Each structure stands twice: as structure tokens, then as C-alpha cells.
Amino acid sequence: MEERPVDEFDYGRAVYEPLTQSVRQLIDATIRTEVGEDTVAKVQALVDEGARLLSERLVPESFGVQYTRDGRGMPWGNAIIGLRNPIAPPLVIERNRDGSVWCDVELGAAYEGPPGCLHGGISALILDQLLGATAHRPAQPAFTGTLTVRYQRPTRLGRVHGEARVVRHDGVKTYAVGHLENGEGIMVVAEGVFVRPAGRA
Amino acid sequence: MEERPVDEFDYGRAVYEPLTQSVRQLIDATIRTEVGEDTVAKVQALVDEGARLLSERLVPESFGVQYTRDGRGMPWGNAIIGLRNPIAPPLVIERNRDGSVWCDVELGAAYEGPPGCLHGGISALILDQLLGATAHRPAQPAFTGTLTVRYQRPTRLGRVHGEARVVRHDGVKTYAVGHLENGEGIMVVAEGVFVRPAGRA
Structure with missing residues (x-):
């Protein structure tokens, strides 16, 4: 057997x-x-x-x-x-061949802030993960240094699409940008600075 | 009866x-x-x-x-x-007489990012709520315009103390700052710009 x-x-x-x-x-x-x-x-x-x-x-x-x-x-x-x-x-993050990332996610009652809308902090949580995923290189983990989130409009609960990509490397620092959008357009944009521990750049 | x-x-x-x-x-x-x-x-x-x-x-x-x-x-x-x-x-936000706010919260396995540590996006979620609470005036709701979060050190899961206060008003905008700390010191700091709908400033 x-x-x-x-x-x-x-x-x-x-x-x-x-x-x-x-x-x-x-x-x-x-x-x-x-x-x-x-x-x-x-x-x-x-x-x-x-x-x-x-x-x-x-x-x-x-x-x-x-x-x-x-x-x-x-x-x-x-x-x-x-x-x-x-x-x-859970967020499922997909990676394009150029290293940029995206996700499609359905967000219901558990993620509410203002009535019927996504909590602004949940947008920040999703963008932190997305930007970190694109800033990360294999075997060179990057840690979030700074995350800036700009809220353009309230985002309704429901289906949300997110994207992020690296725009620049500078020594141990990697700069990434991203956004969340839905059928109404781009709702939230973010920039992040990610830092690789010294000696591993 | x-x-x-x-x-x-x-x-x-x-x-x-x-x-x-x-x-x-x-x-x-x-x-x-x-x-x-x-x-x-x-x-x-x-x-x-x-x-x-x-x-x-x-x-x-x-x-x-x-x-x-x-x-x-x-x-x-x-x-x-x-x-x-x-x-x-849930976060329980306490308000001081000067309008500043604080919270003490125990964060366990559900809030993990890096092993044993608080997810950076959960820190952002807590700070978004704290800064918004101090920026809010009775009957004049303020919406988050921009939130910037700086990660100074990884925050271990467990008890976390948070604080936030308004530093400046400028027309319809209110500027607030805050941080998260634990027994190891200040871990995460944040600044937020909050906007009251026009005509209600």
C-alpha cells in the first residue's frame, strides 16, 4: 500500500x-x-x-x-x-509581470464607517497591504516607513478594486503609490515609503 | 400597574x-x-x-x-x-475637557501583521478614528481629508495606548495629531487634515 x-x-x-x-x-x-x-x-x-x-x-x-x-x-x-x-x-492580491499588484474585494457591513460607506481606516488598511506587497522584493522584506492616504470621496460598501505600483527606488527606500476605485471612479489614493533593513538594499 | x-x-x-x-x-x-x-x-x-x-x-x-x-x-x-x-x-474613545481624546485597547491575534506585531494598517485604522474623534465638533461632522501615518517601530500585539488632539483650525480645515504607544515607547505617529462641509465652518 x-x-x-x-x-x-x-x-x-x-x-x-x-x-x-x-x-x-x-x-x-x-x-x-x-x-x-x-x-x-x-x-x-x-x-x-x-x-x-x-x-x-x-x-x-x-x-x-x-x-x-x-x-x-x-x-x-x-x-x-x-x-x-x-x-x-480576505484580500487576494494579484501580481502583474511588472511587479505592480491589484485586488478585487467585496466589503460588507463589517467594514462600515459612515453609514453605508467603507471606514476610512479600512481603506488605509487595504492600501497599506497593497503598497507593501508591490514594494516587497523576494528575500528582501520592506517595512512601511510612512503611509499617506488622501480621501477624495466617501466609498460605498460593496465591490472595490485596488491597485499599487512602485514609482522609485532610492537607496534602502522604495516609493509606491496606489488607489481604491469602484464604479463611481477613484475614491482614495495613497503613497507609501518602504524601507529595507540596512545592508540588504 | x-x-x-x-x-x-x-x-x-x-x-x-x-x-x-x-x-x-x-x-x-x-x-x-x-x-x-x-x-x-x-x-x-x-x-x-x-x-x-x-x-x-x-x-x-x-x-x-x-x-x-x-x-x-x-x-x-x-x-x-x-x-x-x-x-x-471595540475601541472605547475617552474625551478630555480640552477636547483631546485617548484610548487603551488590548489587541490580540486578529490584528496581526508581521509575526507577533500589530498590522500597520490596523494602527492606521485606530489613528483615523482617534484623530477624527478629536477633530469632530458637536453638530459639525468633519470628514478625513488626508491621513499620514509614520511607523517608528513595529508594535507588539497586546495593550496599546492612543492619544490625539487638534493642533490648528484653518477655515473649513482642522489639523490633528496623534500617536500609539506601549511600554516600549511611541511606536506610530499620525497627522490628519479634516474637512467640515462648506458653509458649516
Whole structure:
């Protein structure tokens, strides 16, 4: 009998991603529900039992970036791209051949600031991740030095498209720009300065 | 028989806040769990049943800012301060007599970026809300024009203290500054330009 090697990455994703997606739907319903206190109490009991079962074995403190045995990174706890983090939409960042990046993401009730609109800080969170993704070079991680976000118009909740690209390198610094847009045009623009630790430029 | 008037604000808070808190614990356990697939499947069934029950009556699209009959605002769906939004810690913003604001908040696994550290975009989200809170005048809402965030050092997950204050008014514009700090010092600083709609300056 042969044993097929299990790909840790695919296995972890297959087991935990559907649960995370269910928790995202629970988050949305928790915000928007108008059911009465008896039903709320019933749901709270279900949620507490779920948390108790999951807590039977926990990694300490936070997920971090875990690696498969063959060195593949799993940044699954990340607040905006994490496959296993229910507060992340999650953002899926696509990379063009020239190193620029883009994403399409659907943002619902959990990401609200002004009524019906995306929280300005969530726009900043998405742009921080997008600009960082394009500034990052393989094996030369870049850290955000400064992020400037300009709000041109309130962004309605719903589908949002984001883009970012590097405009200049200067020693250890990389300058990137990006924006968020939807059917109404460009809503938010950003500039970022990213710094590679000295000696690795 | 007298009937005691029920305070909608307090009632809504008493019914929905404990559920939201339980969902926050579920989020943390979902990220950090290492239980096997059978347990995960069991938990997913509990979560799906909870979401189904809550979905029997939902407000459409998003929470918005709902008001009590006597006009008290409930920004409970807000992504960072919302009492009913499980993705919000929630941030509780305190106001000093001079109009400056501060907060103390515990940030766990759900807010991670680099391993063990706060996501830079979450720092931006907190600072956007803090600076906006101090720039806001009663009955004269101010909208974020520009937010600039400077990252001085990576911020470890855990307890974070934030502060913000207005430094200058200039026509319809209000300039505010703020920072996040912890036991290791000041980690992130921010400046914001807030704009009041014309005619209301």
C-alpha cells in the first residue's frame, strides 16, 4: 500500500478555510440581526460551545507566519489577507509581470464607517497591504516607513478594486503609490515609503 | 400597574453586546486552533446554525448609525468602535475637557501583521478614528481629508495606548495629531487634515 504525501498547505486550507468563511457570515449576521433576546441567547450558547471546542488546542498568542516543511509561508492570521482570520475579507492580491499588484474585494457591513460607506481606516488598511506587497522584493522584506492616504470621496460598501505600483527606488527606500476605485471612479489614493533593513538594499 | 420605560440604548446593548463579545472569542479561537478536522466540522455546524438563527431577521446591507427615539446615536456597526461589530476590539474613545481624546485597547491575534506585531494598517485604522474623534465638533461632522501615518517601530500585539488632539483650525480645515504607544515607547505617529462641509465652518 502506498501512502500519498499530504500537502500541508492544501490540507490546512481545506480544513480551516470553510470554518473561517462560516465565521465571516456569523460576523455579518451578528451586526445586522434584529432577532429577539431569546434567539440571541440560543446563538450565544452555540458560539460559546464552538469557541470551547476550538480552544482544546491553540497556538499561543497569535498565528504568526507558519511554514510548511518545504518552507512555504502561510501568513494565514494576517488581519487583511489571512485565510484563517475571519476579520480579513480576505484580500487576494494579484501580481502583474511588472511587479505592480491589484485586488478585487467585496466589503460588507463589517467594514462600515459612515453609514453605508467603507471606514476610512479600512481603506488605509487595504492600501497599506497593497503598497507593501508591490514594494516587497523576494528575500528582501520592506517595512512601511510612512503611509499617506488622501480621501477624495466617501466609498460605498460593496465591490472595490485596488491597485499599487512602485514609482522609485532610492537607496534602502522604495516609493509606491496606489488607489481604491469602484464604479463611481477613484475614491482614495495613497503613497507609501518602504524601507529595507540596512545592508540588504 | 406602572410600566417602566425601557431605554432602547441600554436594552440593545444588554441583548447584543454579550453575543458580540462571544463572537470575538470565537474569531480568536478560529485563528489559533489546532484541533483536527472532525472537531472543526462540528464547530462549523454550530456556527452555521447560529448564523441561520440570527439571519431570520436582518437589517438590509449594513447597520449604519441607528438612533433611539430620543435621538441618541448608536454607531454600533463601526469597524473599530462598533459595540455590535465583532471585528472591532471595540475601541472605547475617552474625551478630555480640552477636547483631546485617548484610548487603551488590548489587541490580540486578529490584528496581526508581521509575526507577533500589530498590522500597520490596523494602527492606521485606530489613528483615523482617534484623530477624527478629536477633530469632530458637536453638530459639525468633519470628514478625513488626508491621513499620514509614520511607523517608528513595529508594535507588539497586546495593550496599546492612543492619544490625539487638534493642533490648528484653518477655515473649513482642522489639523490633528496623534500617536500609539506601549511600554516600549511611541511606536506610530499620525497627522490628519479634516474637512467640515462648506458653509458649516
